[in-house]
Amino acid sequence: MNKIQEHKVTKSLVKLAKDYYEKEQTLGLPLEELKKYKKYPHFFVIGCLMDRQIRANDAWSIPFIVENHLGTADINEWNKCSSGTISSIFKQHTKHRFKKNMSDVFCEAVKKIVEVYEGDASRIWKGSENCADVIYNFLAFKGCGIKIATMAVNILTRMMKVKLKHMESVDISPDSQVKKIMINLGLIDEKASNEMIIYRARSIYPEFPGMLDPFLWYVGSQFCMARQKHCAECPINKLCLKKVF
Numbered sequence: 001m002n003k004i005q006e007h008k009v010t011k012s013l014v015k016l017a018k019d020y021y022e023k024e025q026t027l028g029l030p031l032e033e034l035k036k037y038k039k040y041p042h043f044f045v046i047g048c049l050m051d052r053q054i055r056a057n058d059a060w061s062i063p064f065i066v067e068n069h070l071g072t073a074d075i076n077e078w079n080k081c082s083s084g085t086i087s088s089i090f091k092q093h094t095k096h097r098f099k100k101n102m103s104d105v106f107c108e109a110v111k112k113i114v115e116v117y118e119g120d121a122s123r124i125w126k127g128s129e130n131c132a133d134v135i136y137n138f139l140a141f142k143g144c145g146i147k148i149a150t151m152a153v154n155i156l157t158r159m160m161k162v163k164l165k166h167m168e169s170v171d172i173s174p175d176s177q178v179k180k181i182m183i184n185l186g187l188i189d190e191k192a193s194n195e196m197i198i199y200r201a202r203s204i205y206p207e208f209p210g211m212l213d214p215f216l217w218y219v220g221s222q223f224c225m226a227r228q229k230h231c232a233e234c235p236i237n238k239l240c241l242k243k244v245f
């Protein structure tokens with residue numbers, strides 16, 4: 001692909017991603033969930049932290065399952081529970097693959113929100129205009145890597161309408177879905193390292209490289225599955241070189 005073609009593809013990709021977010025904003029998070037996250041922001045933070053190597057719905061349901069079994073959404077009450085109680089809720093009622101590890105992540109997160117943020121998880125982002133501060137705050141949670149931290153900022157800004165500045169600090173998460181679609185678009189080759197993916201995204205959309213992340217993930221996970229491709233409905237069909245097929 002020459003530079004002119006590459007420019008065309010990157011321009012179209014940015015437009016497709018923005019159009020998708022426009023549409024998604026009108027759908028947004030389910031209203032009930034959005035209300036819950038506004039009232040109890042620790043549900044949102046814990047949902048993010050649980051979102052690892054399982055279906056997203058199973059991860060995000062975990063704070064709701066805990067609420068159900070403890071009979072309260074109050075994080076101060078959750079903090080009073082023993083780690084054994086939380087661990088047994090994880091074992092018996094959640095679908096997480098790493099029940100022991102994730103119940104520890106859960107307990108540590110609850111403790112931190114109570115002790116550092118005085119029980120109000122929205123203080124992780126409130127008063128921090130710079131998104132780098134928010135990413136930093138997320139990274140300080142046990143089990144939180146850059147992928148979760150940038151996903152959290154993406155959701156906060158796009159769906160929960162939190163205003164943050166300096167979005168150039170939010171990089172793309174170089175996971176397998178993102179990589180597959182960037183290869184199909186001819187933007188990277190099959191051997192590209194994670195660092196190359198990150199810098200490619202920075203060159204495509206320097207003002208907010210992570211903006212591309214949810215769209216590429218959406219295409220990879222909803223249209224370009226390993227066993228089944230839905231090319232006819234795929235939003236990038238006209239741009240796709242179909243290299244990973």
Ligand code: SF4
Pocket residue numbers: 181184219223224225229230231232234235236237240241242243244245
């Ligand atoms: S057009 Fe087909 S091969 Fe290309 S990304 Fe979409 S589903 Fe995958």
